[in-house]
Amino acid sequence: MTTTQDPARDPLLDAILAHVAFDGWSDAAFRAAAEDSGMPLAEARAICPRGAVDLAVAFHKRGDAQLADALRREKLDDMRFRDKVARAVRLRLDIAGDKEAVRRGSALFALPHHGPEGARLIWGTADAIWNALGDPADDINWYTKRATLSGVYASTVLYWLGDDSVDHQATDAFIDRRIEDVMRIEKVKAQVNDNRLLKPLLGPLQKLGAMVKPPMRVPPSDLPGRWTPPDAK
Incomplete structure (x- = not known):
C-alpha cells in the first residue's frame, strides 16, 4: 500500500473511507474513523488538526503517489505524447476508484474556505503527471502545461x-x-511562433518567458533558519 506523506494518517484514512459515503468528509466520519482504527480521538486530532479535511487531502495525495508508481510501471515509450497524457489521466481516475469519496471531496473543496486547497490539489495532480512523463520544461511552459492539464483533469x-x-x-x-x-x-501557438510578421513582436515576450523558472523542489541549504545536521553533509 502506498502511504500518505504522514504514514501515521494511513490507519485513519483507511478507516474513514467506509464512512465518507454516508457522512462525507465530516467530523462524524472522522470520529468514527478514530474509533474503528482503535486510535484515541485526542491522538487522531493531533495527527489531523483539521480532522476529516486533512484526511481528504491525504486521500488525494495518496492517489497522486500511486499514480507516479503506476506510470513508472507503464510501457509508454511507443505512445504519442498526447496518448501518454490521456493514459495518465485515466489511470488517476482508476486509482481514485471510490466515486463517492471523490464526489464528497469535490463538494468539500468547492466550499469557499477550502477552494484554494482544492485548486492546489488539482495542480499537484497535474504536476505529478508531467513529472512522471519526464516533462523537460524549465521556463514559463512549466506553468502553462500544468495550468492546462489542471483544467483538463x-x-x-x-x-x-x-x-x-x-x-x-x-x-x-x-x-x-x-x-x-x-x-x-498548441498548434495555433506553433503557427503564431512561425509567423514572420509576428516574430518581432513575440521575441521580447519569449525572452521574458524564458526567464520564468519553475519552483525549486529542494530549498537552498543556506537559507536563514535552516540547519543541516553535521552527519547529513
Missing part, C-alpha cells in the same frame, strides 16, 4: 462522476476530446 473528474457508461467509455471519449482541444491550442 478537473473537468474530467466532474464528467467521470456522472458517467454510468460501460467501463467509463464515455469518460475515455471525453478525455480524448479535451486532449484534442489542447492540441489545437
Whole structure:
C-alpha cells in the first residue's frame, strides 16, 4: 500500500473511507474513523488538526503517489505524447476508484474556505503527471502545461462522476476530446511562433518567458533558519 506523506494518517484514512459515503468528509466520519482504527480521538486530532479535511487531502495525495508508481510501471515509450497524457489521466481516475469519496471531496473543496486547497490539489495532480512523463520544461511552459492539464483533469473528474457508461467509455471519449482541444491550442501557438510578421513582436515576450523558472523542489541549504545536521553533509 502506498502511504500518505504522514504514514501515521494511513490507519485513519483507511478507516474513514467506509464512512465518507454516508457522512462525507465530516467530523462524524472522522470520529468514527478514530474509533474503528482503535486510535484515541485526542491522538487522531493531533495527527489531523483539521480532522476529516486533512484526511481528504491525504486521500488525494495518496492517489497522486500511486499514480507516479503506476506510470513508472507503464510501457509508454511507443505512445504519442498526447496518448501518454490521456493514459495518465485515466489511470488517476482508476486509482481514485471510490466515486463517492471523490464526489464528497469535490463538494468539500468547492466550499469557499477550502477552494484554494482544492485548486492546489488539482495542480499537484497535474504536476505529478508531467513529472512522471519526464516533462523537460524549465521556463514559463512549466506553468502553462500544468495550468492546462489542471483544467483538463478537473473537468474530467466532474464528467467521470456522472458517467454510468460501460467501463467509463464515455469518460475515455471525453478525455480524448479535451486532449484534442489542447492540441489545437498548441498548434495555433506553433503557427503564431512561425509567423514572420509576428516574430518581432513575440521575441521580447519569449525572452521574458524564458526567464520564468519553475519552483525549486529542494530549498537552498543556506537559507536563514535552516540547519543541516553535521552527519547529513
